[in-house]
Amino acid sequence: MIALLKRDLSLSIRAGGGFGLGLAFFLIVTILVPFGVGPQSDTLRLIAPGILWVGALLACLLSLDRIFALDYEDGSLDLLATAPIPLEAVVAMKALAHWVTTGLPLTLAAPVLAVLLNLQGAGFGWLVLSLLLGTPALSMIGAFGAALTVGLKRGGLLLSLLVLPLYVPTLIFGAESVRRGAQGMATTTPLLLLAGLTLASVALLPFAAAAAIRVNLR
Secondary structure, three states: OHHHHHHHHHHHHHOOOOHHHHHHHHHHHHHHHHHHHOOOHHHHHHHHHHHHHHHHHHHHHHOOOHHHHHHHHHOHHHHHHHOOOOHHHHHHHHHHHHHHHHHHHHHHHHHHHHHHHOOOOOHHHHHHHHHHHHHHHHHHHHHHHHHHHOOOOOHHHHHHHHHHHHHHHHHHHHHHHHHHHHOOOOOHHHHHHHHHHHHHHHHHHHHHHHHHHHHHHO
16 A cells, blocks of 8 residues: 555656646635735735635645546556455545645645735634645545546546535635634634544545446446
């Protein structure tokens, strides 16, 4: 399993679908928003939690179709499906590789980019914590969507349509926890709900994704 994780990390970085693409998109979104809504600091401070979370969500979405596509094209996915290791564990490792190359860099870069949106100082820690709790769910849900569309030609658009509605609860609770933290309010409830979504995704979706892959490979 560790060898599979290392292989996926190496492929993600070499193929350009990991660190660079997601971070560049996140940076572009953060820079363009002030141009669109104006330079008013109060307005930017108000919308900063939601914009940062939307940017992170869309950045994660960019590389989802590559989770299984490369393995499907070269036949590796068929070998993994018949290997002695559980296919559910393969899905979990691929989701972890996606999070390490996409979600984790976005989490680390978010406080720097939050300065551009004039996020209140009290919200920086909550921003990092919410992204740490929520981005694994984005990767796991994305892996499930990628499993449903594996093998389909031009499945990227369909993948986005399938995954975006499932991302909405994570987006709501993540942005709400940052907003509450920035305003000095209690953040326990949205953070617990965010953590619950992530745990439920990690516990259930590998089995659903593995079943979808088996159906698509028949």
